[in-house]
Amino acid sequence: MKFIKQMTIIFTISFIAELMEFLIPLPIAASVYGLILMLIGLFTKIIPIEKVENAADFLIEIMPIMFVPSTVSIMTRFDQMKQMLVPLLVISAVSTFLVFAATGKVAQAIMKRKGAKKAGDRR
Amino acid sequence: MNEMLRESIFFGAAISLLFYQVGMYIQKKTKFSLANPLLIAVILIIGVLLVLDIDYDTYNNGAKYIQYFLTPVTVSLAVPLYRQLNYIKKYPVAVFVSITMGVFMALGSIYIMSLLFGLGHQDYVSLLPKSITTAIGMGITEQYDGIVPITIIGISITGVMGNVMAEILCKWLRITEPVAKGLAIGTSSHALGTSKALEIGEVEGAMSSLSIVVAGIITVIIVPLFVNLI
Structure with missing residues (x-):
């Protein structure tokens, strides 16, 4: 129920x-x-x-199982996928690194400033 | 064989569930992040279909019903985000500014590299959502008439990389603050990265899991600026 x-x-x-x-x-x-x-x-x-x-x-x-059917559909476009393989790997690797660095560095700078401000308030 | 299976509405769904379980079993046994259950399931299913000479439409005749749950599950993603409410209230600036930066970095870097590789519009559009969670990313690709399997494979590669590299990247980039670690992991590599963030620590896990949905929504908002560039 x-x-x-x-x-x-x-x-x-x-x-x-x-x-x-x-x-x-x-x-x-x-x-x-x-x-x-x-x-x-x-x-x-x-x-x-x-x-x-x-x-x-x-x-x-159970969410990941929902992505199985549309991923299997690459079998209908093997030729296109073969051409995409190298760009796909390179773009995924480089952009994952850049996103990680940008997000992490910006967040850390904001957190440090927040920390310094708090320390200042206490004084 | 094909004739009989074409009439079946359970064949596609049954082998999808079965091989996903095989994938989960292999990942559990090998404890290797590259042994991603989704990728294993897809490879095995394609193998079986090719060997038995069954075409995709016959398979999808049953498998398509699994996809029916995609909208309800995306709606459900609100629940884990709501559970991190306290963290959002505590660090609103860090959360929204850094994730927005990350999303711009994702879309910008994909644009520049797609130019360098000379990709066509459809391939480029399919790659744009590759840093976010599949449920939202697939929706973006469909909206802009991209190729969904390219998006899903890009998202899977990204997730596996984030999972494997998270700790090394934190050390290398000197990201030590737990909030920053979690935001970086979740924004760059969605749910697969988040499973690593949960192992690193509670704050890291919470920040990473809220980043999944926040980055997804911010991407939906910003992506129209990028789709027509190529």
């Missing part, structure tokens, strides 16, 4: 999100509208987290 109620909330939000994708002329997927609706629901406490968390945790646990 608990699961049915929780799934009802999640699927109803998914449905509203679908309508939003249909009605709003922006290049945003229904799933993202749904995510934002759920965030608003949770943060405003209109949807208490206990009312959705078990079903949400279950769906997240």
